[in-house]
Amino acid sequence: MTSPHAPGLPAGRLVGRTVEVPPASLPTDLLDLLPAAEPLAWLRRGEGVVGWGVAARCVTHGPDRFADAADWWRETAAAAEVADEVREPGTGLVCLGSFGFADEPGDSVLVVPEVLVGSRGGRAWVTVVGREAAPDLPDLAPTTPPDAPRGVTFADGAMSGAAWEVVVADAVARIGAGELEKVVLARDLVVTTDAPLDVRWPLRRLASDYEMCWTFHVDGLFGATPELLVRRERGLVTSRVLAGTIRRTGDDARDAGLAGQLARSSKDLEEHEYAVRSVADSLAPYCSSTNVPEVPFVLHLPNVMHLATDVTGVVHDHHDAAGASVLDLAAALHPSAAVGGTPTKVAVELIEEIEGMDRGRYAAPVGWMDAHGDGEFGIALRSAHVDGDRVRLFAGCGIVASSDPASELAEAQAKFLPVRDSLSGD
Known part of the structure; x- marks a missing residue:
């Protein structure tokens, strides 16, 4: 494992406190609190956490990246002293994290942010964390708003749309030949701007336009994901599976018909079944019981509709699976069939062979965890990575035997829209 401390951060015990604050003392939008430097966010429908500053940082890589991070977190949390007067999931010592899709x-x-502000269920709190001593509570006034992006230009990333269609056709042929059942293929777009992007701008747009999604930013990776990989709260585990997609038209009557079409589509139902089975099988060793609904529901988002299933379970409280944290569960679930394919090992090997790009932290777990192992990790979909004035947008599609390359390209274009629209300056 790499050093848990970023360069320049002295080693030492983390000390902090969580205090409850009146919700009315916070801005209506928690994102208004974020400074331009080192912002962190995980929000849905106005609730969640935002943070800034770095009290501690752990960087891992390779096939043991999840296990190394989980070990570091358990050691860090055990040594920390954080007085918590709220005692809810998301209070006390909390970290936000983002993981690489592939081993390499x-x-x-x-x-671990120096300042974390949270809001949930009518309660609000502030956590401050430092080394050897807790910092003072911050001013909770809105910060200076971000500037709009200027000179935004879009270009193909690793390959053009036409080239990507050829890759999809190759995958369909391999599925038809019996090599695998499903593979998820992604493509990227590259955006450049006249000046370094202030990530708070797209975050605000995404949180406003896609309030049913989880809007996030961790270490340059931002987006609004509709897919909750796993939530752990006092032993109860939930995982939302999305697979099977149709683009919305904006006409309510027509979209209602399309939703029915999606719910009856054999191609989409097949893709969805693979993904649900993948999640249920991965959770089974960690849960004393799991519940898998027989029929998916249709999740309506502003730009697309998805087949969705919420798989639930209860974490084992005995044997070697006792105390499995939300990060342990996320590691067990990644990559699910929804982002890799079926069989997973074969699908991931095919992705590495033909996709032609480095996914980075796209389509991998992103979220938060507290010292008790509770938390939420989503899948970093509808997302992008910002590095100064360069932004990479990602979108992926599940490919099965009946997939049509042109239709899959259109679906990928629809999935680019949330982040693409969030970068406009109007």
Whole structure:
């Protein structure tokens, strides 16, 4: 494992406190609190956490990236002293994290913010964390708003749309030949701007336009994901599976018909069944019981509709699976069939062979965890990675035997829209 401390951060015991604050003392939008430097966010429908500053940081990579990060977190949390007067999931010592999709290359990261502000169920709190001593509580006034992006230009990333269709056709042929049942293929777009992007701008747009999704930012990776990989709260585990997609038209009557079409589509139902089975099988060793609904529901988002299933379970409280944290569960679930394919090992090997790009932390777990192992990790979909004035957008599609390359390209274009629209300056 790499050093848990970023360069320049002295080693030492983490000390902090969580205090409850009146919800009315916070801005209506928690994102208004974020400074431009080192912002962190995990929000849905106005609730969640935002943070800034770095009290501690762990960077891992390779096939043991999840286990190394989980070990570091358990050691860090055990040594920390954080007085918590709220005692809810998301209070006390909390880290936010984002992980690489593949074993190599790239880094995964956990960050303990110096300041974390949370809101949930009518309660609000502030946590401050430092080394050897807790910092003072911050001013909770809105910060200076971000500037709009200027000179935004879009270009193909690793390959053109036409080239990607050829890759999809190759995958369909391999599925038809019996090599595998499903593979998820992704493509990227590259955006450049006249000045370094202030990530708070797209975060605000995404949180406003896609309030049913989880809007996030961790270490340059931002987006609004509709897919909750796993939530753990006092032993109860939930995982939302999305697979099977149709683009919305904006006409309510027509969209209602399309939703029915999606719910009856043999191609989409097949893709969805693979994904649900993958999640249920991965959770089974960690849960004393699991519940898998027989029929998916249709999740309506502003740009697309998905087949969705919420798989639930209860974490084992005995044997070697006792105390499995939300990060342990996320590691067990990644990559699910929804982002890799079926069989997973064969699908991931095919992705590495033909996809032609480095996914980085796209389509991998992103979220938060507290010292008790509770938390939420989503799948980093509808997402992008910002590095100064360069932004990479990602979108992926599940490919099965009946997939049509042109239709899959259109679906990928629809999935680019949330982040693409969030970068406009109007």
